[in-house]
Amino acid sequence: MVRCVQLVMGPAGVGKSTYCAALQQHGMVSRQPVHVVNMDPAADALAYEPAADVRELITVDDVSDELALGPNGALVYCMEYVLEDVEWLEEVVTSFVDGDWVVLDMPGQVELYTHFECVRELIRLMERQMEARCCAVFLLDASFLGDASKFFAGALTAMSAMLQLGVPHLNVLSKVDLVKRRLPDRGVEGEEEPWMVVPGEEEREEAFEGALERFLLPDVPALVAELDAKMDARFRALNARVGALLEDYSLVQLVPFSSTDEEAIADAMLQVGMLLQHDEEREVRPQPEWEGTV
Template structure:
């Protein structure tokens, strides 16, 4: 709870959502450690009944209530149907969740959510769970993680934009879209445009033109144009780049989320943040690089161009 809300029953936190493999659990681990070093009391709540390996310190675990393997075995459901059942079961047992969360009053909450996309785009169970948390005076922001490798494929990036927009409209929470695993983007290939084109979601007509150069997508130009029109008409989707190993990157994401959910830290946390960003840290601290993600990526791209010129 922030200094400005002492004496009130408000609680602040993030619901961390996104497709499988986007880095939600890693994000929760990194953010728990980062915020902990600033003096925040952070409670991580695992709402993923399929999450069996948690690197972070988990205070509340849905596995105490229900697990995906048990549901699949007893009800003969597949993983998708099983996850939906688990979320509906949690929705029917709000009292269990409320009792567990009450033990950590005054903490900052990170909710590690399942990776099934349908739960964020059109199924109501998780949406209702979030709405119930809001009724309990939680000030939440949805942190939607997307793997940055989708930027290297224009077709997949349009798909990601549509999914992000659909999620924002369905979840109905203050929203921060995050391009995760930025430290690995160089392994996925060159981007067709500068990184800020993807983070700010600039004029998407260039993306449609780029797709049209591919014989496969040329036949779907009209469809892509209509999808792009929908995205641009709403004008809601943008991204914050994230490298969990980078302090500056973590700071930018944290500040974006704090702005979204209304969290306002006090002087002590501000001093801790400045000290963390400027001081040399020990080897046990994960966030060792002080160079911003975008700067490092741009530098690497410039170096690659120079090498190509030298080869010529």
Template sequence: MVPWAKLQLTFINIIPSPLFQSTYCATMLDHAESENKPLKVINLDPAAEYFNYEPAGDIRELIHVEDAMEDENLQFGPNGGLVFCMEYLMENSDWLKEVIGEELDEDYIILDCPGQIELYTHMNVIKKLVDLLHGLDFRVCGVYLMDVQFMVDGAKFLSGTMSALTTMVNMEIPHVNVLTKMDLLSKSARKQIDRYLDPDPHVLLSDLDAAASSWNAQYRRLTESFGRIIEDFSLVRYYPLNIKSEESVGDLWLTINNIIQYGEDADVKAKDVDYPDPDEQEDYLCDRDESFS
């Protein structure tokens, strides 16, 4: 039986951004094609409306969020309907296994997941999905997408970082946090972002003090506690992604490869090895001998 593939499981950002969610997947598909790597994307967002790519599988073929919202017995709202759909997926996991398939050989798969943060911080439905994939001998990496526009001041940084940290602790899988839409920032804003890539909570707290308000003063001790948690765990670091830079996309691709140890246990294939031309090798040896004579 052909071993199951390495897999990249994508978690979408804390500020739901369906358009960039689709753009990220399309960017990774293009990069995989340029690297001659097999990659397919499976949509697991039952409320998705737009794609920049052609999904290899779509949860909406199994269940759509409107099914849960319009059912007379359920009558869920948008958030409740989305949670119901994900739980329904886990109850019918054979559909996902069929979409993934078994005839895979060192393939990449991206699971394009919903952007509702509660699925990753407070509930266990996505963790059940991860456990299912581990049971199928997948290697899983969480890619947490954070909109860079929400990381330009200390308060938003603390909020976003606590959400990312909660997700990392809850999911218990290898994890990379990505700042998206870097290409939309001005040069001055990009310099400001640098301070958040390797953050110092004390500096961020001083920023909050500078923005004096009754709210900041009242909840300063709580904010300080958040800062200490981030500093003590020291787990959250951000990777800035500029989708218009091939180097930036390639670096993220390499980072994820290293995290899941992609290809390290693969056998060397004959087509991957460049054998020297016999005539050229003979000429090289003759030239080398003459240089030593």
């Protein structure tokens, strides 16, 4: 009896909840049940139909009012509360059938994954007490990784979470459709007669692939050189070490994702499935009840 649990994490606004909604939709179409659990006690409206919602147990607003804590303190308090009152999560996770996906839509405070103990302890409890196989899906927003310093900052944050949580880890580059949308619709300045060049769909597609490659197959020495050019010379050795660290451990590998791209959604599912050897847990089951509702 094993449940495969994805913890969807990353900084605020990277698209975690949208990723969960896309997975749920994809699961309906591909007849692979995906149960999304809202684990964000400060969430507003949800873009998906939650199988369970932590706000049934505790909310940031209640904690802020009762304990006069600020939003971050209240959130950490809520997560520690979930850990103490773990029966709630246990009931949720163990209510699902073996082989179904359980997707936890986590809050956007990145310190929860890089500094505090509560998420790590929750994972250990799920593994020990709830027969869960957990992995971290860490989202990084394509629109925020534009230059070398942002790229390294993002990759290092994802790496901190990976080291802190100690579970199989997948870095996902979210909102890649925005990379395409932000491409210039005319020739780039500096090129010959740029105002004459209006790329067609094919050229835009090629430019998109090129822009995406910068993220997906990053040229680390070139990124390090970009950093060196911006920073004081005394940081060169540090930049080189950080670059080597990320490269040596393949920590800059990202899976591209866009919530509107069915192929990207299927691929993300496949990658996470391989990470947790999910297929081994799948059961062949009769037609699901929700057939016909999509």
